[in-house]
Each structure stands twice: as structure tokens, then as C-alpha cells.
Amino acid sequence: MSHRTENTFRQFDQRKANVYAKVRPDYHPSVYDTIINQHTSTGGQLGTLIDVGCGPGLVMHTLAPHFNHAIGLDASEGMIAAARSANLVTGSSESVRFEVGTAEELTRDVSHQVQEASVDLITVANAAHWFDMPKFWESAARVLKPGGSVAMWTSGEIRVHPSVPNAAAIEAAMYRIEEDHLTPYRHAGNELVRNGYVDLSLPWTLTPPVNEFDESTFLRKIWNLKEEFFTGSRELDLDTFEKIMGTGSAVVRWREAHPHDVGTERDVVKMQRREIERSLHEGGVNEGEERVRGAYAPHAQ
Known part of the structure; x- marks a missing residue:
């Protein structure tokens, strides 16, 4: 699969990055436990952590306290500005460092902070699908210590939990709207996520x-x-559903191409919401009680 540079989130300013950080749910403790346990069980140490494609620093809230040193890298200056504003610290009470950098050039981007063969764990949360993977793996091999690890994960395809009334109809409507409106705005990376990274190099x-x-x-x-897989209840009110769906890269690109439709009944996420409401009502849910439960097919590797 040919690499295509991701520019949607890269162009976020700090305001957009702050909105993204506020809306996106954190990962469940079981995700972080799996990463730490696998890393240490294969001989990995807890000295230095680098989170690549760190966005506004979500992962560092939980993982940085396990390590003596931690660096978050992202290609977006806005995301890095948002991450720095959190003032996170490591287990040694050292400030987490957030720097603008890319996955493909880890040694160049962090050479003034971290030497080659000095990193214990590299994490990548829902970002590897935007990397040039051959270059990333070569770069990761240079900075990792012997016994170091790479942990990457993705949320996979979002489905409607079968316990939701009229779940099949909701899924069919959401899929139809995606195919009709979002197909031109989905990149190869989006398909890697939907397939649970099974084709990731x-x-x-x-x-x-x-x-x-x-x-x-x-x-x-x-x-x-x-x-x-995510913290909190899987049940979402539809206002929260709209906010979360609005952070997806394909939706962001659609909205950039249709600025006059954003927030109106012609908004692609609003269309999905209306179809969900209609299907829930048909399934016996009263108006004002509409909620959905998400079912994911997430992967970590």
C-alpha cells in the first residue's frame, strides 16, 4: 500500500487540538496494562518512553508515570501546543517533553534529547496508519534499546452493539451515509483502521x-x-456521538469541503444522527431517551 502523508490533523491549530482532546475518549486501563505487561514480560525496561503521533498527549496521562523519561512527538504544531499545556510529569517527576517530529525520522527529531539505542518503549495510538511504515520501522530500530518494544493499537471498525434496539437498521443507515458521502474523503489509512491493522506492514x-x-x-x-477498549460507558447520548464522530479525519475533510453545511441538517454527522433517531424510534425508544452503545473490533500489536 503506497504511503500518503496525513495533512488533516497536521494542520490543526491549538484550538482545534484542544477540542479534539476534550472530545476523544481515553483508552481503558486494560489497554495500558496489556502494553506494560507485554513490554516488561519480554525484558523491556521502564526508562524512556516515546509516544509517536501523540496528538494532544492523551496516552501520556497514563503511561508517562510508569517511566523516568517521556517524549511525545507529533507532526502538528497545534497538537503539540495542546499537549504541552497539560504540564504532565513522569514517574521521576520530570516534565514530559512534547516536540514536533515525525515517525519516519525519530533519530533526527529527538537526537538532541535521546541518543540511539536508548529508548525502552515506543507507543503509537491510532496513528500508525498515517506512517510510512518501512521508514518508521527502520527509525524505531535505531532508537530502541536491545529488548525495547513497539506497541501500536487502533480502535478498528466502529459497530453498533447488538443490544441496541434496531441495531441492524442503524448500522445499515450509517454505512450507507458513509458510502454515499464520505468515500471521496477516506484515505488508505482510514481503511487500515477499519480492518483492524491486519494489513499494516x-x-x-x-x-x-x-x-x-x-x-x-x-x-x-x-x-x-x-x-x-475506551474509558467510561459505551453508552453515548447523541450529542456526544456527534462530537466524537466529528473528530474523524474523513469527516473533518468532508466538513472542510462543505463549510456551509457544517452543523446543519445537511452535515454528514447530522444525517447519521437523524437516521439513528429514526431507527431507535422504530425500535420502541421514546423521544429524548435516544442512546447508542458502540461495539469495537480493536487491535493492539
């Missing part, structure tokens, strides 16, 4: 392979419907 699948990574220690975990 791994070090040993490249030509030539990046041999510094040990395939025998590889773990792919799929969260099932009984497991929480």
Missing part, C-alpha cells in the same frame, strides 16, 4: 525486512465485545 513482512525486531515476541490482541 510489520518489520518481518518488509522487503528487505528490518531484522532488529524479534517476531517470536510479537503479540496481537483483539478486544472482544465483553471487554472495554
Whole structure:
């Protein structure tokens, strides 16, 4: 799959990044526990963490306290500004450092802070689908210590939980609206997310392979419907649903192309909301009681 540079979030200013940070839910503690446990069980240490594609710094709130040093990298100056405003600290009470940088040039971007072969864990939360993966793996191999780890995860395809009244009709309506309106605004990276990263390039699948990574220690975990992937209730009121869906890159691009429709009944997310409301009412839900439960097919690897 050819690489396409992601420019949607890269162009966010701090205001947009703050909105993104406020709306996006954090990952459930079980996600972070899986990462730390897998890393330490294979010999990984808790010295230095780098979160690549860190956005407004969401992951650092939970993971940075496990480490002595932590750096967040993102290509968006707005996202980095938002992350810095949180004033996060590590387990050694050192400030988390947030810097503008790219996944493909880790050594160049952080060389004044971190030497080669000095990073214990690299994390990538819902961002690897925008990377040039061969360059990323080569760069990651240079900065990781022996025994270091890379952990990356994605939310996968968002589905409607089968317990929701008229769930099949809601899913069909959402899919139809996506296909009719968002298809021109979905990039290859969006498809990688929908497929749960099953086609994401791994070090040993490249030509030539990046041999510094040990395939025998590889773990792919799929969260099932009984497991929480995000914090908080899976039940969402439709106002919250609109806000979360509005942070998706395809929706952001659609809204940039249709500025006069944003927030109106012609807004693509508003269309989805109206279809959800209609289907819920048909399923016996009273007006004012509309809520949805999300079911995910998330992956970590």
C-alpha cells in the first residue's frame, strides 16, 4: 500500500487540538496494562518512553508515570501546543517533553534529547496508519534499546452493539451515509483502521525486512465485545456521538469541503444522527431517551 502523508490533523491549530482532546475518549486501563505487561514480560525496561503521533498527549496521562523519561512527538504544531499545556510529569517527576517530529525520522527529531539505542518503549495510538511504515520501522530500530518494544493499537471498525434496539437498521443507515458521502474523503489509512491493522506492514513482512525486531515476541490482541477498549460507558447520548464522530479525519475533510453545511441538517454527522433517531424510534425508544452503545473490533500489536 503506497504511503500518503496525513495533512488533516497536521494542520490543526491549538484550538482545534484542544477540542479534539476534550472530545476523544481515553483508552481503558486494560489497554495500558496489556502494553506494560507485554513490554516488561519480554525484558523491556521502564526508562524512556516515546509516544509517536501523540496528538494532544492523551496516552501520556497514563503511561508517562510508569517511566523516568517521556517524549511525545507529533507532526502538528497545534497538537503539540495542546499537549504541552497539560504540564504532565513522569514517574521521576520530570516534565514530559512534547516536540514536533515525525515517525519516519525519530533519530533526527529527538537526537538532541535521546541518543540511539536508548529508548525502552515506543507507543503509537491510532496513528500508525498515517506512517510510512518501512521508514518508521527502520527509525524505531535505531532508537530502541536491545529488548525495547513497539506497541501500536487502533480502535478498528466502529459497530453498533447488538443490544441496541434496531441495531441492524442503524448500522445499515450509517454505512450507507458513509458510502454515499464520505468515500471521496477516506484515505488508505482510514481503511487500515477499519480492518483492524491486519494489513499494516510489520518489520518481518518488509522487503528487505528490518531484522532488529524479534517476531517470536510479537503479540496481537483483539478486544472482544465483553471487554472495554475506551474509558467510561459505551453508552453515548447523541450529542456526544456527534462530537466524537466529528473528530474523524474523513469527516473533518468532508466538513472542510462543505463549510456551509457544517452543523446543519445537511452535515454528514447530522444525517447519521437523524437516521439513528429514526431507527431507535422504530425500535420502541421514546423521544429524548435516544442512546447508542458502540461495539469495537480493536487491535493492539
